[in-house]
Amino acid sequence: MSTKPKIAKYKALDKLAIRLRDDLNDNHFVLLYAYNGTGKTRLSMEFKERGKRLKGSTGPDTLYFNAFTEDLFSWDNDLDNNTERVLEINSKSKFFNGLRELALEEKIFAYLERYAEFDFKIDYDEWTVTFNKEETTHIKISRGEENIFIWCLFLSICELAIDGAEAYNWVKYIYIDDPISSLDDNNAIAVASDLAHLLKKGKGKVKVVISSHHALFFNVICNELKNDGCKRHFLLKNGNDGLTLRATDDTPFFHHVAILSELKQVMESGKINTYHFNMLRSILEKTGTFFGYDDFSKCIYGIEDEVLYSRALNLLSHGKYSIYEPQEMGPDTKDLFIKILKAFLDKYQFELPEMLVEKTVKSQDDKQGTTTAG
Structure with a gap:
């Protein structure tokens, strides 16, 4: 049980x-x-x-990879000549402790060749990276390529930490x-x-x-x-x-099931914001793709007011509604949202997790500022 x-x-x-x-x-x-x-x-x-x-x-x-890790690298685009473009490394970070001594190029490239088609060279005197494709040198790689290069460098450092390299024995x-x-x-x-x-x-x-x-x-x-x-x-x-x-x-964890659970809760609370229509459409599109439908509106095929609901989803989910500055729906729009969501949930019997609970039970964790329920 x-x-x-x-x-x-x-x-x-x-x-x-x-x-x-x-x-x-x-x-x-x-x-x-x-x-x-x-x-x-x-x-x-x-x-x-x-x-x-x-x-x-x-x-x-802690050895970490996040948005701050990517900030350890910055581009010098050689604005004067537009030829010697290099990616500069902030060598002051402990992240790069073993980079010079352990010559990581081979480790980095072993990962990089799985995802990209460019080569690189690290200058440890200037702390810069140059990139090339075939005979073209000092190229400016895309943001996605830059991210994957930094990721491969990070994986190489992780490998050193796991292998017990002295430069990373603090990890x-x-x-x-x-x-x-x-x-x-x-x-x-x-x-x-x-x-x-x-x-x-x-x-x-x-x-x-x-x-x-x-x-x-x-x-x-x-x-x-x-x-x-x-x-x-x-x-x-x-x-x-x-x-x-x-x-x-x-x-079993599924991203769209968690979103559905959230939508059901806002429906029951009545605190429905305009961006929730975007979330609902996203769910229908994922469900439609799963069933092989050529249009997400087929997820509500056969229910009462099907045409009205389909048009409403198309119109009301095209706005650029921000989750950071939520706008509450008007009464008529709320009513329409509720009817569409209920119709969808009635047709597809999802087992929705309880993401939030109204009643919480104090526990020993509360001493650390938490409450628990389960």
């Missing part, structure tokens, strides 16, 4: 970072799924800073936040698979947290690591009152 997963609420990121470190006492990996704008990057930095503040700490203990944890911006689905699968293979190699040597908003990447990582001491969570905003962490270890 299954039990409801534990749900915890956190008002502060430092308490959530403590929770993740506690999870890693009993697990090799912690995986977090969270939408953009939830605070994943800030959480990764809080996790890193927490290591510095621990009693008896001698310095950082006890690896924290990876959204490594796959600008990648297509095929490369997202390849990146997830390659990462899981490397992390399995380091099982028992370093503990790892991975957070992502990319459903495909997250599901591949979950499947690859599920038998290797892995804790999985869904992280989402709790209105304006912090964050909610929901364990998903015993529940």
Whole structure:
């Protein structure tokens, strides 16, 4: 008989970072799924800073990849001559401790050749990288290519940390936040698979947290690591009152099911914003693709007012509605949204997870600013 997963609420990121470190006492990996704008990057930095503040700490203990990692690189586009374009490396970061001594080019290229078709050269005196394709040198690579190069460099450093290289013997944890911006689905699968293979190699040597908003990447990582001491969570905003962490270890995790659960809750609360129509259309499109329909409106085929609902979804989901500046729907539009969502849920009997609960039970965790329910 299954039990409801534990749900915890956190008002502060430092308490959530403590929770993740506690999870890693009993697990090799912690995986977090969270939408953009939830605070994943800030959480990764809080996790890193927490290591510095621990009693008896001698310095950082976390090797991390996030938006700040990409900021360690910047372009000099040679505006005077427009020929000698180089990617500059911020050598002051501890991230690059072993780069010069350990000559990582071969390791980096072993990863890079799986995803890209350009070559590179690192100048350790100037701390710059030049890129070339065939006979053309000093090329400016695309943002996506730059991201994958930085990612491959990071994987090479992870490999050194896992192998116990002296320059990275301070690494006890690896924290990876959204490594796959600008990648297509095929490369997202390849990146997830390659990462899981490397992390399995380091099982028992370093503990790892991975957070992502990319459903495909997250599901591949979950499947690859599920038998290797892995804790999985869904992280989402709790209105304006912090964050909610929901364990998903015993529940099949699907991104669109979580969104449906959220839509059902806003429908029941009556606090429906204009951008929720965009979310609803996205769900219908994914469902239509799954069933092989050539149009998402076929997901509501045969129900009462089918034509009206289809037109409404087309019209009302084309606005550029912001989740950061939500606009509440008018009464008539709310009523239409509710009817469409109810019709969809009646036709497709999804088993929706309970993402939030109205009643919470105080626990020992509350001493750290949390409440739990389950």
